[in-house]
Amino acid sequence: MQNVKYRFPQRAFGRAASGVLLFLGGLSPAGAIRVETDWTALFSRDKVTIAVTDSGLGGLSVMAEAAARLQSARSFRRVDLVFWNALFSNDSGYNSLPTREERIRVFDSSLRSLAAAIKPDLILVACNTLSVLLDDVPFARETEIPIAGIIDEGVAQLAEALTGNPQAVGLLFGTKTTIAEGAHLRKLVAGGISASRLIPESCPNLVGRIEDDWRGKETEALISSFVGEAAERLTDRSAPVYAALFCTHFGYAAELWERAFAARGLNLAGLVNPNSRWIDPLDPPARRNRFRRTRLRTRVVSMVDISPGARTSLGEWLGRISPETAAALKTYDLVPGLFEWKSLLR
Numbered sequence: 001m002q003n004v005k006y007r008f009p010q011r012a013f014g015r016a017a018s019g020v021l022l023f024l025g026g027l028s029p030a031g032a033i034r035v036e037t038d039w040t041a042l043f044s045r046d047k048v049t050i051a052v053t054d055s056g057l058g059g060l061s062v063m064a065e066a067a068a069r070l071q072s073a074r075s076f077r078r079v080d081l082v083f084w085n086a087l088f089s090n091d092s093g094y095n096s097l098p099t100r101e102e103r104i105r106v107f108d109s110s111l112r113s114l115a116a117a118i119k120p121d122l123i124l125v126a127c128n129t130l131s132v133l134l135d136d137v138p139f140a141r142e143t144e145i146p147i148a149g150i151i152d153e154g155v156a157q158l159a160e161a162l163t164g165n166p167q168a169v170g171l172l173f174g175t176k177t178t179i180a181e182g183a184h185l186r187k188l189v190a191g192g193i194s195a196s197r198l199i200p201e202s203c204p205n206l207v208g209r210i211e212d213d214w215r216g217k218e219t220e221a222l223i224s225s226f227v228g229e230a231a232e233r234l235t236d237r238s239a240p241v242y243a244a245l246f247c248t249h250f251g252y253a254a255e256l257w258e259r260a261f262a263a264r265g266l267n268l269a270g271l272v273n274p275n276s277r278w279i280d281p282l283d284p285p286a287r288r289n290r291f292r293r294t295r296l297r298t299r300v301v302s303m304v305d306i307s308p309g310a311r312t313s314l315g316e317w318l319g320r321i322s323p324e325t326a327a328a329l330k331t332y333d334l335v336p337g338l339f340e341w342k343s344l345l346r
Helices: 060-073 100-118 138-142 151-164 176-181 183-190 206-212 217-231 250-263 277-282 308-319 323-330
Strands: 024-028 031-035 047-054 078-085 122-125 147-149 169-174 198-202 240-245 267-272 295-302
Touching (some): 047 060, 060 277, 060 308, 078 100, 100 138, 183 198, 206 250, 206 308, 240 250, 308 323
Parallel strands (some): 078 295, 169 240
């Protein structure tokens, strides 16, 4: 990893794959740290193409944030933002695949097709389920395209919160694959956070509910049940808790998470949602106002149908941050056979 300065053991939060860009913030037992990546190469250009990929539509919230901030910053003359939906079937997803090897093969195929079709200057893997696989994805090891996963930013933010509040407990909410992989938990423990202060909670079926209706009653009921299950493992129900939303979808329903904690009388110290701070390197103050305006183009590409309900529901949420991203979702490009997957499964 080039041009990265650590004041914390690399094994705790870092990822050593070539070309990866990271931005981590947290606290070590020795005190505050900030790990920053040198984005000089990106800002030497006046035009950039950035691809955001996810195994669903949660990463659109990251793209919307990037769109709004890049347009305001005017750091580039032109920015092309492309959301590449890595979901391969409406009947099955990465969490449904029986083996880790199959998940890696399908994701590798998606990334290779993305690189060939979009030719991005940067790939943001705005998905915890896929980011936990990056270390073992052949494309991520071979490519010269900078590619960043979201895991380390979430780990850093939760570590920062827990170190600053020694009595607090972290509740780690994620998809089946994210929780089963245990990457967040391992990195937090390696960084000095006691495992006794960490409670992982798998949230099956929540992604689909949020896409259908991020503020609906069924979504609210599922979130309430997962909060309840995690709360049952608290040794002290009066202790302050941080709810770590380790799925990019979960932030859409932030109000429902807060409501679920309040309804159970739990002491919610805060939600940890890495989606926004993760893209801080795209908006360094020193690089702002390089141009009079930034011409922004947004596009959403998918090989599976995106339902009208999801486009309407998420479009409303996204439109408050980036109307361009909401419009791209509404008029998304449906491309059957966007990447190979069937032949990669046993």
